[in-house]
Amino acid sequence: MTLFKKIKLFFKPTPLPKIIGECLRRGKCCQNIILVDKYDKPIKTKWAFKKLVEQIPLYHIFEPHHKDSIFGYYYFKCSKLGNDNLCTIHDNRPTICAKYPEPEMIRDGGELLPGCGYHAVPKIEFSEILDKELK
Numbered sequence: 647m648t649l650f651k652k653i654k655l656f657f658k659p660t661p662l663p664k665i666i667g668e669c670l671r672r673g674k675c676c677q678n679i680i681l682v683d684k685y686d687k688p689i690k691t692k693w694a695f696k697k698l699v700e701q702i703p704l705y706h707i708f709e710p711h712h713k714d715s716i717f718g719y720y721y722f723k724c725s726k727l728g729n730d731n732l733c734t735i736h737d738n739r740p741t742i743c744a745k746y747p748e749p750e751m752i753r754d755g756g757e758l759l760p761g762c763g764y765h766a767v768p769k770i771e772f773s774e775i776l777d778k779e780l781k
């Protein structure tokens with residue numbers, strides 16, 4: 647492989663995975679939400695959460711319940727999750743809920759919760775990429 651090809655490969659954006667599966671209505675994702683600010687930084691303080699609610703008033707439905715022991719960001723639970731694990735404001739839910747799980751989240755290192763009915767699969771198999779790049 648030429649040096650040019652190696653450099654091009656290094657800077658090539660990671661392809662987005664494909665999300666397959668379906669929601670199993672366990673409600674876990676609605677009880678373990680990591681919120682981010684406008685710079686995509688996870689919310690770590692009550693002050694940052696207050697600022698976020700000022701920007702997106704609908705986020706008042708979320709409540710911080712514990713902090714990640716390593717990274718210090720909050721996990722939030724949603725007050726709109728029904729006892730049957732269904733969303734009680736489904737038609738008016740926040741965009742982050744409607745888009746979950748986003749392929750970008752997985753590409754950027756996020757993980758689906760254990761037992762989630764969704765799965766992320768690479769759009770292109772690693773062996774395919776390798777074969778193509780070695781040609």
Ligand code: SF4
Nearest residue numbers: 676724726727733743
């Ligand atoms: S608004 Fe609905 S979908 Fe979003 S976290 Fe709350 S219960 Fe879950």
